Amino acid sequence: MVTHLARWASRAPRETGSERGEWRALLGYAAAERRWLLVGILLGPVGTLGALAQPVAAKAIIDALERGASLWRPVVVLTVLVVAAAALRGLDLWLLERTAERIVRRVRLDLVTRLVRASVPATDRHPVGELTTRVTADTTLLRSGVTHGLVDTLVGAIGMVGAVVFMAVLDVRLLLVAAFVVGATFLGLVVLLPRMRRATEHTQRALGGVGAALERVLVATRTVKASQAEHRELATLAERVEDAYRHGLSFAWLRSVGGVVTGLAVQGAFLVVLAVGGVLVARGELEVSALIAFLLYLFYLAGPIGSLTTGVTQINQALGAVARLAPLAALPQEETSHGLPGGLDGTGAGGVVEFDRVTFAYRADRDRVLDGVTFAVPARGQTAVVGPSGSGKSTLFALLQRFYEPQDGRILLAGRDIRDLGRSELRRWLGYVEQDSPVLDGTLRDNLLYAAPDASEADLRDVVRETRLDELVERLPRGLDTDVGTRGTALSGGERQRVAIARALLRRPEVLLLDEVTAHLDALNEKTLREAVARAAGHCTVIVVAHRLSTVRSARHIVVMERGRVRAQGAHADLMAEDLLYRRLVTTQLTVPSA
Numbered sequence: 216m217v218t219h220l221a222r223w224a225s226r227a228p229r230e231t232g233s234e235r236g237e238w239r240a241l242l243g244y245a246a247a248e249r250r251w252l253l254v255g256i257l258l259g260p261v262g263t264l265g266a267l268a269q270p271v272a273a274k275a276i277i278d279a280l281e282r283g284a285s286l287w288r289p290v291v292v293l294t295v296l297v298v299a300a301a302a303l304r305g306l307d308l309w310l311l312e313r314t315a316e317r318i319v320r321r322v323r324l325d326l327v328t329r330l331v332r333a334s335v336p337a338t339d340r341h342p343v344g345e346l347t348t349r350v351t352a353d354t355t356l357l358r359s360g361v362t363h364g365l366v367d368t369l370v371g372a373i374g375m376v377g378a379v380v381f382m383a384v385l386d387v388r389l390l391l392v393a394a395f396v397v398g399a400t401f402l403g404l405v406v407l408l409p410r411m412r413r414a415t416e417h418t419q420r421a422l423g424g425v426g427a428a429l430e431r432v433l434v435a436t437r438t439v440k441a442s443q444a445e446h447r448e449l450a451t452l453a454e455r456v457e458d459a460y461r462h463g464l465s466f467a468w469l470r471s472v473g474g475v476v477t478g479l480a481v482q483g484a485f486l487v488v489l490a491v492g493g494v495l496v497a498r499g500e501l502e503v504s505a506l507i508a509f510l511l512y513l514f515y516l517a518g519p520i521g522s523l524t525t526g527v528t529q530i531n532q533a534l535g536a537v538a539r540l541a542p543l544a545a546l547p548q549e550e551t552s553h554g555l556p557g558g559l560d561g562t563g564a565g566g567v568v569e570f571d572r573v574t575f576a577y578r579a580d581r582d583r584v585l586d587g588v589t590f591a592v593p594a595r596g597q598t599a600v601v602g603p604s605g606s607g608k609s610t611l612f613a614l615l616q617r618f619y620e621p622q623d624g625r626i627l628l629a630g631r632d633i634r635d636l637g638r639s640e641l642r643r644w645l646g647y648v649e650q651d652s653p654v655l656d657g658t659l660r661d662n663l664l665y666a667a668p669d670a671s672e673a674d675l676r677d678v679v680r681e682t683r684l685d686e687l688v689e690r691l692p693r694g695l696d697t698d699v700g701t702r703g704t705a706l707s708g709g710e711r712q713r714v715a716i717a718r719a720l721l722r723r724p725e726v727l728l729l730d731e732v733t734a735h736l737d738a739l740n741e742k743t744l745r746e747a748v749a750r751a752a753g754h755c756t757v758i759v760v761a762h763r764l765s766t767v768r769s770a771r772h773i774v775v776m777e778r779g780r781v782r783a784q785g786a787h788a789d790l791m792a793e794d795l796l797y798r799r800l801v802t803t804q805l806t807v808p809s810a
């Protein structure tokens with residue numbers, strides 16, 4: 216789904232930073248709903264004409280009164296005008312609200328799609344809370360600007376021009392006096408608008424800050440409480456909320472000033488017109504009915520001026536929202552092409568997975584995390600990767616799944632460069648268990664079937680048994696259909712890990728990537744996991760970032776990483792005999808004994 220916002224965001228930075236570009240994006244969204252907007256725009260002036268004609272009808276009643284003529288016709292005309300104008304306004308409002316909702320639905324859908332499909336490096340750079348605020352709060356601002364803002368501005372302008380024409384017909388001299396009102400209002404708007412936009416921008420940024428600060432607390436609630444850091448976090452949050460309040464207040468103040476300026480201008484002009492008009496009536500140069508009609512137009516003028524002010528303010532806010540949403544719309548997406556023709560067909564020469572002189576840094580201006588890494592993983596069985604913390608072990612998995620692209624070298628899966636496979640084809644072959652073993656909000660069944668939604672009930676039961684989750688299923692009140700809670704808080708650490716492994720196994724991957732947790736598991740849990748992984752290694756290739764002695768002992772092949780390089784590789788006994796770092800790792804880090 217490509218939107219105007221995304222198209223605009225993908226253009227040269229010169230244009231994305233410009234008001235022209237923002238306008239283009241805003242009108243692009245409006246154009247997508249042009250049919251209904253047009254109806255809304257047309258209904259607005261029709262209603263306005265109905266309202267504009269009311270003073271004329273009122274004048275007709277007064278004239279009829281003066282002449283002693285029948286009143287019923289002008290009274291009926293006035294009543295019809297009043298009712299029709301109100302009905303049209305209601306219909307217009309409903310259509311506009313509906314169009315606004317449709318536009319905002321489109322924008323939100325587009326943005327969430329882009330966020331979910333964004334590449335891993337792109338999302339790494341944004342705090343989640345801030346992204347959430349953009350998608351919710353900023354799109355709401357866009358909502359009003361792109362519909363009510365545009366329509367109010369147009370309807371206000373038409374109403375103003377209409378009133379001016381009618382007033383000119385009635386008396387040009389009085390019109391000149393009224394022009395003062397229009398001039399003063401525009402002058403006020405010109406001064407106030409940029410300030411209002413800045414205030415909105417600051418408010419929205421502060422709101423993004425609230426989202427980011429809240430996310431920081433909520434993802435680590437237990438750590439925050441255990442560290443007794445609530446008051447510090449609350450202080451930060453309160454500061455951000457206060458910030459949003461201050462800027463919101465300054466916007467409200469500017470808006471009120473705008474309202475007072477336009478209100479005073481209309482009232483002031485009313486008094487001046489009354490005085491000047493009174494003199495003209497006294498001199499016999501103006502009819503009383505013409506003066507009354509003129510004054511009614513003047514009062515009427517407050518409406519279009521109000522519409523115009525609100526409309527321009529809303530457009531201004533929406534333009535700001537467009538500018539803030541643009542970076543989200545420009546988030547680089549993971550390409551989902553199917554790669555070069557010909558899928559995978561069994562094992563390639565030299566091992567199922569092969570790293571060939573792979574060099575990688577998370578950012579171009581940072582140190583290399585992997586530096587010329589070369590090793591091959593034999594088909595079937597377990598290969599363990601060990602090394603000191605930060606030596607680049609988990610990064611190997613991230614590259615193998617193409618979350619990131621190496622700057623140099625290549626990675627082969629079954630003899631084919633993974634870049635030629637396309638991400639979806641590649642990931643179909645892989646199962647991945649993260650170090651944190653995340654459990655998603657939902658039932659145990661949802662969690663187990665997450666990576667293989669089409670797995671059969673029999674397969675599900677098999678995997679549950681293999682990973683010894685059957686005991687847990689029996690214990691849970693609703694078995695597999697028990698809600699395991701937000702972020703899996705209803706499960707123990709060991710259970711979470713087994714759920715994560717079961718989820719990956721159910722996918723029946725050719726290559727299972729397992730990032731072992733460093734936490735010490737009890738002997739039973741560890742044995743269960745080891746057996747489940749050993750069984751998996753019988754029919755697929757298991758690569759495990761190992762933190763336990765039992766894991767390296769049962770591995771066919773061990774790769775020792777040190778500061779982004781492969782330092783040694785081989786079997787456990789050989790490495791124990793030959794490699795100092797490995798020996799040290801075994802005695803210091805891989806200390807969890809075999810159960």
Ligand SMILES: Nc1ncnc2c1ncn2[C@@H]1O[C@H](COP(=O)(O)OP(=O)(O)OP(=O)(O)O)[C@@H](O)[C@H]1O
Pocket residue numbers: 339577578584602603604605606607608609610611
């Ligand atoms: N998303 C990221 N952005 C930037 N740097 C990262 C990112 N992920 C990891 N790093 C850095 O890359 C280096 C290697 O990290 P990696 O997670 O691969 O190490 P590891 O060997 O798996 O460590 P551990 O055993 O502690 O899990 C570390 O210095 C880490 O700070």
